[in-house]
Amino acid sequence: MGKKKNTNKRVNRYNYWGYVFLIPFIAVYIVFQLIPLVTTVYNSFFEHYREGLMEIGPNFIGLGNYIATFQSPDLWVYAKNTMIMWVMGFIPQIVISLILAAWFSDNRMRIKGSRFFKTVIYLPNLIMASAFSMLFFALFSDGGPINYMLMDMGLLAKPFKFLSHIWSARTLIATMNFLMWFGNTTILLMAGMMGIDSSLYEAAEVDGATSTQRFFRITLPVLKPILVYVAITSLIGGLQMFDVPQILTDGKGEPMRSSMTLIMYLNKWLYSKNLGRGGALSVLMFIITGILSLIVFKMSGYNDED
C-alpha cells in the first residue's frame, strides 16, 4: 500500500515534464499553423488586392468574398476538374491495389519476387512530383518520344497533341496520380489483409468457395473500414492536387482550363496577392478537408489507449 503511494507520488513529481517536452511542438504549431489559420480566416472578410501598383483595401466586406467566390463560375469549374481527375486516378488505383494486395497476401499464390514488385510499384511515390510531371510533359510533347514511338509502331500517322485535348491532358494527370499512389495503397491494403483471420478462409475453402468468392465474401467486407479510410484520405490528397497539373500545364490548366485544380486556383490568388478571395477559397477548402478529416478520425476510433 505504502509503496504504491510512493511510486505514484514520484511519478507525479515528473509529470510536469510532459509540458516541457511539448513546448517545441505547441510553439511551432501556434506560430506557423494556428496564427496563419486565424489570419487567413480574418483576411477572407476583407476586400484586399492589388491592381497594377495600387493596393486596394483592406476594407471590411463581410461575406462579400464568399459570395463572389460562389457566384463566379470558376470555383465550380475547378472543383469539377479536380474531382474528375481524382476519380480517374482513384478508380484504377483502388481496383489494381485490391487485386495486387490479394495476390501478395494469399499464401497459396506464393508470388516469387514479391519484394521486387513491391519495391518497383512504390518507387513512383517517392519521385519528385514536379520532376515526374516535367518528364511526362517532355515525353508527351508534340515532337516527343511517345509520339515518335507510336508512329514507329504504326499506331499514329502524325503526332497526337496530348496536351491540347481535354481528355488526353486529364488522362495524363490521372495516370501520373495513379502511378504515384497505387503502390502506397497496395501496401496499406496488404497490411489490412494480413490481419484477416486465416480460419475464415480455411472455413470457406472447406465449403468449396472459389478464390473470387472468398475475395468478395470475406476479404472485401472485412476490409471495408480500411477501404473507406483509403478513399477519404485519397480524396483529401486529391483536393490538394497541384504539382502535377501545375508543371504539366505551366500553371495554366490548359486546354481551356480543363485541368485547372482548386489549389492551382488558390495559388493564383496567392501570387496576385488577392488576399480576400484567396482567404475565402482557403477557408472553404479548410472546411471541406476538416469535415473529411473528422470522418477519418471518428472512423479510426482513436479513443486513447489508456
Next chain:
Amino acid sequence: METKRKGFNIKTRRTIAYIVLILLTIMCLFWFWVLFVNTTRTHSQITTGFSAIPGTNFMNNWKSIMDGQLPVWTGLFNSFFVATASAVLTTYFSSMTAYAIHAYRFKGRKFIATYILMIMMIPTQVTALGFLELIDKMGLDNSFIPLIVPAIASPITYFYMKQYLQSSMPLSIIEAARIDGAGEFKIFNTIVLPIIKPAIAVQAIFGFVASWNNYFTPALVLHSNEKKTLPLLIATLRSADYLKFDMGKVYMLILFSIMPVVVVYLILSRQIVEGVAVGSVKG
C-alpha cells in the same frame, strides 16, 4: 468436379498474376528508362526519333547543364540543406512530442493527443495565405527558415513515433533510469532515442523526401535564383520558352533532381516499404 468448374485453378491464377505484375512493372519503369536513354542522346536525336537504346552523349549533356544558366549545383545544395534540416528537426521534435504524450500523465494530455490527431489531415495549403503574410511580417521572405522550422510540428511523424513508442518503450526502463538519478532530458536523449532508432531512420527518410520534393511552399517563399531549390528550377525550365531548349539538358535536369532519392530508395527499399506498412496499421 464441382470445385473445378468454379473459378480458375491456382496455376492459371498465378500466370495471370505474373503477367499483370510484369505489365505494371513496365508501366512504372518505362518512363524512367526513356528518361535515362534521352539523357544520353543529343538534342537533334531526341527531337527526330524515339530510341530505347542509350546513346553516347551523356557526358556532353552533363557538361552543358553544369555550365548552363540554371544554377543546378546551388539548387542541389539548397534542396539538400532544406531537406536535411527538416528531416532532423521533424524526427527529433516529433519523437519528443510523442514521448511527452507516451511517458507522462498530465492535465490536458488527452486533449492534446486528440487534437493532434484531428489536425493530422489538414493540408498546409489552406493556411498558406496567412503563413505568407506572417513570414513577410517576420522578414523571413526568401529565407529557408519558413521551410525548415515548421517541420518541428509534424502530426504525421508524431503519430508514427507514438505508435512505435507504445510498442517498444516500456515505462519501467524510464523508471529505472530515474532511480539511477538521470535527468528527464538525459533520459530522452540517451535512452529513449536509441531505442526508437529504427523509427527515426524511417521517418528521417520520409521527412527528407517530403521536403526534397516539396514545390508548393518553396515556390511561394523563395524568389531569388541563389535560393531556389530543384523543384523551382524545374518549374523555371517549364515556363521558359520550351522550344529553344536543348532537350538533352531538360532530361538531364530531371534525372539530376530525382537521382538522389532513387539511390537512397534502392539502398533502403526494404526498410522504407516496411515503414509504410507499419505506419498504416492502426492502433
